[in-house]
Amino acid sequence: MSPVQVIADTDRCIGAGQCVLTAGHLFDQDEDGIVQLLTGAVDTEGDVALARQAEHLCPAAALKIQPVAGYVAGNDATQGQRGA
Numbered sequence: 001m002s003p004v005q006v007i008a009d010t011d012r013c014i015g016a017g018q019c020v021l022t023a024g025h026l027f028d029q030d031e032d033g034i035v036q037l038l039t040g041a042v043d044t045e046g047d048v049a050l051a052r053q054a055e056h057l058c059p060a061a062a063l064k065i066q067p068v069a070g071y072v073a074g075n076d077a078t079q080g081q082r083g084a
Helices: 018-022 045-057
Strands: 004-008 027-029 035-037 063-067
Touching (some): 045 063
């Protein structure tokens, strides 16, 4: 799973809270109800799906999900290692 970056436009946010209801471990709201990100990058399949669902449900279109810049699939510390 390729990680994605979650971007919140706090100027667009109307405080509906759909993001928090959908993925409360990824989003919160400040005292005015404006979205706050609890994480910048999401990398598990389930969390990516929840972040995308929150993006879709946001009535103000204040959330954007995009690939993490510079990420290359399969380019991690275990690439090329073989079991003993």
